[in-house]
Amino acid sequence: MNGNCLIRKKNIFSLTTDYNWSSEGIGVMKGVILSSINNARIIDLCHTVKSFSKINGSRQFEMIRYLPVGIHILVVDPGVGTNRKAISILTNRGDILIGPDNGVMINAANLLGGINEVYTIDIRLSEQTVFDGRDVFAYSAGLIGSGKKALSDIGKKIRKESLCPSPLIDNQKLKNKVDSIVVHINHFGNIILNINSKEIDNFLNRKVKISSNVKSIYATVRRAFGNVAIGKPLLCDDGYGRYCVALNQGSAKDELKVDVESIIHLELCE
Amino acid sequence: MNGNCLIRKKNIFSLTTDYNWSSEGIGVMKGVILSSINNARIIDLCHTVKSFSKINGSRQFEMIRYLPVGIHILVVDPGVGTNRKAISILTNRGDILIGPDNGVMINAANLLGGINEVYTIDIRLSEQTVFDGRDVFAYSAGLIGSGKKALSDIGKKIRKESLCPSPLIDNQKLKNKVDSIVVHINHFGNIILNINSKEIDNFLNRKVKISSNVKSIYATVRRAFGNVAIGKPLLCDDGYGRYCVALNQGSAKDELKVDVESIIHLELCE
Amino acid sequence: MNGNCLIRKKNIFSLTTDYNWSSEGIGVMKGVILSSINNARIIDLCHTVKSFSKINGSRQFEMIRYLPVGIHILVVDPGVGTNRKAISILTNRGDILIGPDNGVMINAANLLGGINEVYTIDIRLSEQTVFDGRDVFAYSAGLIGSGKKALSDIGKKIRKESLCPSPLIDNQKLKNKVDSIVVHINHFGNIILNINSKEIDNFLNRKVKISSNVKSIYATVRRAFGNVAIGKPLLCDDGYGRYCVALNQGSAKDELKVDVESIIHLELCE
Numbered sequence: 001m002n003g004n005c006l007i008r009k010k011n012i013f014s015l016t017t018d019y020n021w022s023s024e025g026i027g028v029m030k031g032v033i034l035s036s037i038n039n040a041r042i043i044d045l046c047h048t049v050k051s052f053s054k055i056n057g058s059r060q061f062e063m064i065r066y067l068p069v070g071i072h073i074l075v076v077d078p079g080v081g082t083n084r085k086a087i088s089i090l091t092n093r094g095d096i097l098i099g100p101d102n103g104v105m106i107n108a109a110n111l112l113g114g115i116n117e118v119y120t121i122d123i124r125l126s127e128q129t130v131f132d133g134r135d136v137f138a139y140s141a142g143l144i145g146s147g148k149k150a151l152s153d154i155g156k157k158i159r160k161e162s163l164c165p166s167p168l169i170d171n172q173k174l175k176n177k178v179d180s181i182v183v184h185i186n187h188f189g190n191i192i193l194n195i196n197s198k199e200i201d202n203f204l205n206r207k208v209k210i211s212s213n214v215k216s217i218y219a220t221v222r223r224a225f226g227n228v229a230i231g232k233p234l235l236c237d238d239g240y241g242r243y244c245v246a247l248n249q250g251s252a253k254d255e256l257k258v259d260v261e262s263i264i265h266l267e268l269c270e
Numbered sequence: 271m272n273g274n275c276l277i278r279k280k281n282i283f284s285l286t287t288d289y290n291w292s293s294e295g296i297g298v299m300k301g302v303i304l305s306s307i308n309n310a311r312i313i314d315l316c317h318t319v320k321s322f323s324k325i326n327g328s329r330q331f332e333m334i335r336y337l338p339v340g341i342h343i344l345v346v347d348p349g350v351g352t353n354r355k356a357i358s359i360l361t362n363r364g365d366i367l368i369g370p371d372n373g374v375m376i377n378a379a380n381l382l383g384g385i386n387e388v389y390t391i392d393i394r395l396s397e398q399t400v401f402d403g404r405d406v407f408a409y410s411a412g413l414i415g416s417g418k419k420a421l422s423d424i425g426k427k428i429r430k431e432s433l434c435p436s437p438l439i440d441n442q443k444l445k446n447k448v449d450s451i452v453v454h455i456n457h458f459g460n461i462i463l464n465i466n467s468k469e470i471d472n473f474l475n476r477k478v479k480i481s482s483n484v485k486s487i488y489a490t491v492r493r494a495f496g497n498v499a500i501g502k503p504l505l506c507d508d509g510y511g512r513y514c515v516a517l518n519q520g521s522a523k524d525e526l527k528v529d530v531e532s533i534i535h536l537e538l539c540e
Numbered sequence: 541m542n543g544n545c546l547i548r549k550k551n552i553f554s555l556t557t558d559y560n561w562s563s564e565g566i567g568v569m570k571g572v573i574l575s576s577i578n579n580a581r582i583i584d585l586c587h588t589v590k591s592f593s594k595i596n597g598s599r600q601f602e603m604i605r606y607l608p609v610g611i612h613i614l615v616v617d618p619g620v621g622t623n624r625k626a627i628s629i630l631t632n633r634g635d636i637l638i639g640p641d642n643g644v645m646i647n648a649a650n651l652l653g654g655i656n657e658v659y660t661i662d663i664r665l666s667e668q669t670v671f672d673g674r675d676v677f678a679y680s681a682g683l684i685g686s687g688k689k690a691l692s693d694i695g696k697k698i699r700k701e702s703l704c705p706s707p708l709i710d711n712q713k714l715k716n717k718v719d720s721i722v723v724h725i726n727h728f729g730n731i732i733l734n735i736n737s738k739e740i741d742n743f744l745n746r747k748v749k750i751s752s753n754v755k756s757i758y759a760t761v762r763r764a765f766g767n768v769a770i771g772k773p774l775l776c777d778d779g780y781g782r783y784c785v786a787l788n789q790g791s792a793k794d795e796l797k798v799d800v801e802s803i804i805h806l807e808l809c810e
Contacts, residue, residue, distance in 0.1 A: 021318065
C-alpha cells in the first residue's frame, strides 16, 4: 500500500505561510480547497512566517505535529516562479505535506515519523499567474483530500534523497560557549534559538551571558516566567524543545535588538 | 423561481471587513451566524481592507469568486448609522451578497454572473447600537442561510439600477502614458493598480517608468518574481488580473511611498 | 444534574488570548482540541488582548455571550508557571469556561446566567513546559468536549466564593464629573470606558469634556458616527453597553494619547 495506488481522502487541512494575516490569499486558498471538498476543516497554523525566511518557516511548520493527521500546506517560497519543484510528501504518520522543494518541510516530516514517499506536483489551476499558493498547493491539496486524485495522478514519484536539505539544523548544545541562530521571535519578543533544550534540567539556575551584535545581558536558566522578577531575563524552554531567551513581561527582542536569523552568542558563567 | 419565493439555505459564509484582526467583532459576527445555523462554515476572506476605503474593499471582495457558492458578507461601511440602505444581492451564480448599498459589492456580483435580484434588509438584532456587522449583516445572513427567512421576508425588492455604482473601475489599459489608482497594497509592499493585465504578454520585457508623487523607478514587465534580481522592480500580474508593481523580495510601497488610493503614473519606455 | 456526574459533550469552542495572530500557539491549541474531537468548531473570538491586561481580557471575553453554548477558553495569564489555579466554570447557560483563576472569566460567566459550579484543572498534556494554553486549557477542553472526561475527572470541585474577583468593574455612571478606566481600544482608535451606557438616551446631544493626562477634547453624545462631521469627536455606545470615545473616521487614541488601563476624566458641560 503506497501513495502510488492509494486514494488518500482527508478532511483536515492546515496552512502555514508568510502571507501575513492581511492577505486575501489565505481566504482564497481556503475557497479553492472547499470548492473540492466541502467538509474540509482548515486550520491556520501560522501566516506570519518572516517573509522568505526558510529557517523561520521550518520552525513554524514543525508545529504540525500537534495537528491531527491531514494535509498540511507550506508556502514559504522565495523561489516561486523559478524552476524549483512543487512536491507532496507522504509521511509515515499518514500526513501529506504540500509545498515547494526548498527544505522547509523536512524537519516537520521527520517529526511525523519520517518521509515515506515523495511526488512532484505537476498540475496547476491557472497557467496565467504565479500565485502558487492558490494555483498549485491549495488546488492539489483539494484534489487529493477529496479523493479525486492520487499523489501519482498529479506528479511523478521522486527519491527522497533528491530533496533539498532542511535549512534549520539543531546541532548545538548549551555549553560553555556556543553560537546560535535566532529561529523565531514571538509577539512578546521572546527569542527562540536553534539549541535543543532537552537537557535543561542540568542547567537550572545557572547564569548565562547572552550576547547579540549590539548588547549582552545576563539571564538565569529557569523553568517558568513567574520564577524571575518582572522585566528580568531568563533562558527557558520555548514550549517545543528549544531554548528561548525571554524577559518576564518584557521583550528580549527589543533588549538585544535582534531579528530572525540573527546570531546570538551564549556563554555559561561559573 | 426567484428570491421572492425561495428559501435559500446555505452553509458556506464568508466575511470581508475593515475591522482588522484585532477586532472581537469578527468572532461576534461568527457567533451570531452560528447561533442561527450550527453547521455554518465561515471563511475569513479579508479583515484588513483599508479603513473606510471603498476602492480597496471592492478589490478584496472580488476574491469571493474563488469561494464556493454561499452567503458573502461585506462590511466596509463609512456610512454606518446614516440612512444608507443595507442590501442583499442574489447573484446569477446563486450566491447572496450582504452589505451596505455603497457600490463595494458590485464588481464581485458581476464576477459571479451578474446581479439577479436585490432586496433591502430592514431587520436588526438590536435597536440600541450601530454595530451593523453584527446586528444587520451577520444576523440576516444567519436567518437566510438557515432557511428561517427568505430574502423577501427581511426587506423589499428594489431595482438593481437603483444601486450605488462601483467605486472601482478598470477602464485603463497599459499604454504609452497612463494614470492609475492604487487599489491594494499587500504585506510584501506590492502595489496593485486599476489596470487590467490581460494583455501582459504583449508587453513582456518592456521597460516602464513608474512614478508616484515623490519618486520614479524603472521596472521591467515580467511573469514572475524570480525573473529579476533580488531588490529589483518588476511590473507583473497580481494573480487576479491586474498589474502589480513589485520589488523582488522588497517593498515597492516603501520605494514609491504610496498608499491605497494614491495615483501612480506609468510610462512605457522605447 | 451537575458537573460532577455529567459528561458535557460540546463541539463549539472559542479562543480568547493575548497571543496575537502571529502566534503558532493558536493553531497548535486548535490541533490539540481537534485531536480529541474531530468535529469541533473553533471560533477565534480575540487573540489581541493587550499582553497581560486582565482588564482588557475581561472586556473581550464578555463577548462570548454572542457565541452559542460551548467551551470557551481564556488565556490571559500573567501568572503562568506560578501556583495560580487552572479552573473550569460551568455557567447556568450551560457553557464551560476554561482558563486561569485570575478573575478574567467572572464578568463573562455572569453574563451567561452566572456561575453554577467551579472545578480545578489538575491534568496536563506535558510536564515539561509552561505552555498552559496547549497543555492545560486546550487539552482539557478537548477531553471535556469529546465526552472522554467529566469536569470532576480532571479536578476538584471548589467554592465559587473562593475565586479571584473580576478586575473589571463598571460601578461608574456618566455624571457631572467622573474618572474612568480605558478597558479597550479598537483598530480605529475608539476608546472604550468602564462606564455603562444604558442611560445614553438621557444624555443625547450633551457636550462632554474628555481629558487624558495629556489633552482635553470636547465631544457630543451621539447615537451614531455618521451624526458628526468627519474628524469630530463623539461619545457613543461601543455596541456592547459601554461608553466609547471616538472620532468619526479618525483615531481618538491618537488624539488623547492613551492606552488600555489609562485613566480618562469626563465632565458634563452645562
